[in-house]
Amino acid sequence: MKLPDKTTALEEAVAHIPDGATVMLGGFGVPGTPFTLIQELLRQGQRELTLIKNDANETGMGVDHLLSAGQVARLITTHIGLNAHAIELMNTGRIEVEFCAQGILAERIRAGGAGLGAILTDIGAETELAAHKQRVEIDGRSLVVETALRADVALIHANSADPFGNLDYVATARNFNPLMAMAAERVIVETEQLLPFGALAADNVHTPGPFVDHVVELGTLSKEYAIVRR
Amino acid sequence: MSDARNRMVARAAAEIAPGMVVNLGIGLPTRVVNHLDADFPVCLHTENGLSGIGPTLPPDKADRNLIDAGGAYVSTLPGSAFFDSAVSFALVRSGRLDLTMLGAFEVSQAGDLANWKIPGKFSPGAGGGIELAQKARRVVVLTTQTDRAGNPKLKADCTLPITARGCVARIFTDMAVIDVTPDGFALRERAEGVSLAEITQATGAPLALPAGDIPTF
Numbered sequence: 001m002k003l004p005d006k007t008t009a010l011e012e013a014v015a016h017i018p019d020g021a022t023v024m025l026g027g028f029g030v031p032g033t034p035f036t037l038i039q040e041l042l043r044q045g046q047r048e049l050t051l052i053k054n055d056a057n058e059t060g061m062g063v064d065h066l067l068s069a070g071q072v073a074r075l076i077t078t079h080i081g082l083n084a085h086a087i088e089l090m091n092t093g094r095i096e097v098e099f100c101a102q103g104i105l106a107e108r109i110r111a112g113g114a115g116l117g118a119i120l121t122d123i124g125a126e127t128e129l130a131a132h133k134q135r136v137e138i139d140g141r142s143l144v145v146e147t148a149l150r151a152d153v154a155l156i157h158a159n160s161a162d163p164f165g166n167l168d169y170v171a172t173a174r175n176f177n178p179l180m181a182m183a184a185e186r187v188i189v190e191t192e193q194l195l196p197f198g199a200l201a202a203d204n205v206h207t208p209g210p211f212v213d214h215v216v217e218l219g220t221l222s223k224e225y226a227i228v229r230r
Numbered sequence: 231m232s233d234a235r236n237r238m239v240a241r242a243a244a245e246i247a248p249g250m251v252v253n254l255g256i257g258l259p260t261r262v263v264n265h266l267d268a269d270f271p272v273c274l275h276t277e278n279g280l281s282g283i284g285p286t287l288p289p290d291k292a293d294r295n296l297i298d299a300g301g302a303y304v305s306t307l308p309g310s311a312f313f314d315s316a317v318s319f320a321l322v323r324s325g326r327l328d329l330t331m332l333g334a335f336e337v338s339q340a341g342d343l344a345n346w347k348i349p350g351k352f353s354p355g356a357g358g359g360i361e362l363a364q365k366a367r368r369v370v371v372l373t374t375q376t377d378r379a380g381n382p383k384l385k386a387d388c389t390l391p392i393t394a395r396g397c398v399a400r401i402f403t404d405m406a407v408i409d410v411t412p413d414g415f416a417l418r419e420r421a422e423g424v425s426l427a428e429i430t431q432a433t434g435a436p437l438a439l440p441a442g443d444i445p446t447f
Binding site for chain 1 (some may be wrong): 234256257274276278279280284289292293294295297298299301303312314315316318319320321323350352353354355356357358360361364365391392394395
């Protein structure tokens with residue numbers, strides 16, 4: 001036996017995203033953001049997207065291009081403080097923003113990836129974020145029901161991948177990537193290195209291949225995937 | 231950074247005890263790291279997935295994949311670990327964080343913290359702040375005593391949307407060290423050259439004064 005080969009051309013992989021799709025994007029700041037997949041999504045121009053991403057990158061970078069192009073209807077996120085443009089789009093009603101506590105966003109995605117319906121937590125229970133959410137009493141504590149999140153597509157940035165889609169990540173580029181790679185109907189990975197089968201040791205795989213649908217090898221890294229000089 | 235702010239940050243650094251696991255929030259708290267000795271035993275955590283933060287690096291030495299939650303380029307130490315965002319907050323919510331230092335828009339005399347939203351003006355989102363404020367074993371705040379317009383940030387009640395209730399134990403400002411007690415704000419220390427009257431006037435709620443001399447920093 002041998003494992004299937006999922007390597008896919010960039011254009012073909014991103015063409016699987018329809019208008020109106022819910023799209024998860026890995027990354028926290030620059031590290032782990034799938035800049036090349038984002039650029040292709042910008043080029044193809046799918047619209048009315050719901051994005052799920054920790055942050056909105058910075059003005060003029062990454063997902064900000066999709067916001068500027070009017071491709072995004074809704075953003076589920078934790079913090080957009082480094083992107084004044086995104087705050088302005090939110091304040092003027094041009095995009096709808098749902099804020100979520102960061103670790104709760106991670107757990108909602110993990111729950112989606114694990115086939116669960118929701119999680120229960122006291123995080124944010126006293127804030128306006130939970131004001132209209134369902135509550136459940138467990139052992140005398142009133143807990144907030146945080147529904148699981150799944151997406152139509154997840155866009156992932158890996159350090160290395162084999163053709164089957166076994167992945168590893170480096171440093172703080174891991175962040176939401178392995179969680180989102182479990183929580184979408186179609187998982188598209190851009191990888192800095194495409195390794196032959198066996199080169200990625202089974203013990204060192206961060207995302208197992210069965211979760212992944214497409215592996216796109218990056219020829220050159222996006223110019224945006226670089227040191228930001230502020 | 232002004233002298234007063236620098237003294238505040240240096241004073242806050244003394245809050246960190248050897249052996250602690252500590253998360254330093256975005257902004258002023260991050261600067262506390264500059265006041266920790268190279269051989270001081272402490273584990274700094276950043277919510278984007280690193281325990282054991284090493285020194286901050288200039289752009290020409292930076293790794294494009296290695297930042298803290300505020301976007302600063304950092305390094306690792308022998309013994310550092312990387313993890314995903316779910317593991318990072320499992321560490322926070324399960325009580326493994328001994329101390330967090332956070333910024334604030336407002337702190338109430340009951341220890342409520344508001345630091346994520348000024349409606350209609352600046353709504354960056356809470357990031358990991360809600361979990362840090364709710365679940366770190368000890369929460370202290372670093373902030374200027376007043377906002378840019380001169381209004382006290384320490385108030386009877388928060389007027390902005392809160393991050394967490396009753397979470398703040400201590401506040402380090404450019405003027406004073408103030409504890410949140412069951413009876414409200416209590417002055418512990420004052421910055422050198424700042425009078426009691428100035429501190430009281432810049433505090434938007436009753437401030438209990440200690441008996442006898444007040445230590446300075």
